[in-house]
Amino acid sequence: MKGQCFQSKSSNDVEDFNTSTTLVQPGVYHPRYSRMMRSKIVRRKYLRAVFKSGEFNIYTKTTKNVKIFSNYFFLLVETRWRWTLLNFFAAFTCNWLFFGFVxxxxxxxxxxxxxxxxxxxxxxxNFTPCINNIYGFTSTFLFSVEVHTTVAYGRRSITLECPQTIIAMCIQCILSSIFQAIMIGILFAKLTRPRGRTKTILFSKYAVINMRNDKFCLIFRVGDMRKSRILNIETKAYLIRLNAGDSKVENLEQTELTVVVDECESTFFLWPSTAVHVIDENSPLYRLSAADLLCCKLEILVVFEGIIESTGQPVQARSSFTEHDILWGHRFVSMFSEKCDAAITMCL
Incomplete structure (x- = not known):
């Protein structure tokens, strides 16, 4: 990003810091001791609703009456692979041990x-057992595994001597089919999630505020690293203000910011696009100045939505910009270059 120079005359408002003017390149004019304006209390390193990676930094406290296992299927889909596989291993092992004991x-x-x-x-x-070739619990456990996996019984097989054994085998076959169906459904849902696709959608590290077409604008960029295109894209932004004293969300409200991508309503996502929010009288950022940006506590959530061209699945990428990620008076540099073969090259 390329910064602009801003020069300001000395004022009584900044006499406590320095009465002389300071010219900073790149960036914006500020007093010499401007770091005092960002005290350790105001500076927050981890307090943000959404991380840069798009993960939510929100913890929900549940009461004892909440049924955690009511959405166990979705919990296994959303959790990490190691916990999902561990649950599968525990479920199948418990099934084998239980029916082996039966x-x-x-x-x-x-x-x-x-x-x-x-x-x-x-x-x-002249004795007929319930199950042939059974010597103890180890044999019944192996028989339970054979019933579950249907790998053929071999020398261990059921007889007609004990009807309860036949009933137990039928119940295990039904439960085994249900377990395998749930496992396949969870694995398919995890493999087809567009979560991996969202990691290839990148937001700019910083958002900038500068003049664009004679208007103050908040600008950030979003780009895609893959060659497969995303259709019907839509970019949204939301403002969250925080109290400077106790670091609490004010009124738990999100104010939507009007965002236009490349100054058109429908954008074909060929290259990294520029999202622009015009700071006018209707904008929540209208009364925000460069000095206010140093002291205020706010967060701008940005959401990118679209449809994957190859699979037709919806995809959503998220990020956020805090007051430390917003630069006043900066501009983005050009990302395009032209080669001899008339191809357009982009540097992400």
């Missing part, structure tokens, strides 16, 4: 584990 309990009540009724001696005593 088969063991049924076989134990049928006296299948006595020494004379073990598989090597069953033919001698």
């Amino acid at each position: 088969y063991w309990f049924i076989s134990y009540n049928h006296d299948d584990f006595s020494e004379n009724h073990l598989p090597p001696y069953q033919n001698n005593f």
Whole structure:
């Protein structure tokens, strides 16, 4: 970004800092001791509603009456991969252990584990067990895994001696199908989320306030790193003011800022676009001066929405600009260059 020079005459309002003028390049005129205007109390490093990456910095306190597991499916979709896979591992393992214990309990009540009724001696005593080739809990656990995964029973198979074993096997087959359907649905939902696509949409590190077409404007840029285009784009901005004393959100209100992208209503996202908010009488930033920007506490949330051309899925990218991310009197440099082969090159 390229800064402009602003010169101001000395005033009684800044006598406590310095009566002489100061010319700063790049940037805006401010007294020599302007850092005193940004005290440690006002400077906030982590207090922002939305991080630069688009993640929300909001923690919601829930009461004991709230049902956390009512939306367990969406919780597994939105959580990290390691926690989702850990839940899958725990669910399947508990399923195998539970039904392995059920088969063991049924076989134990049928006296299948006595020494004379073990598989090597069953033919001698003409004994029919509930499940063939079962020696203990390890065997019933492996049988439970075989029922769940349907990998064929092999030497372990169910008999008609115990009806409760047949009922338990049917219940496990139904629950196994439900578990696998839920797992496939969660994996498909996680893989098809456009979250990875939002990471390729970049916002400018700073927003600037300068003159544009003889009007004061708040300007920021948004660009896409991929070659696949985003259609029907829409950019929105919201203003959140904070109390300087207790760092609380004032009235929990968001004031929408009118934003125009490249001075047109519908934009074909060919290259990085410039979002402009005109600071006029109707703007919440109309009474904001350069000195106020040094001391005030505000945050501008920016939202970029569109449709992915290749998949047709909606995508939303977010970022924010605090008072430290807004530069007064700066301009963005050009990002375009032209090569000999008549191609337009952009530097992101």
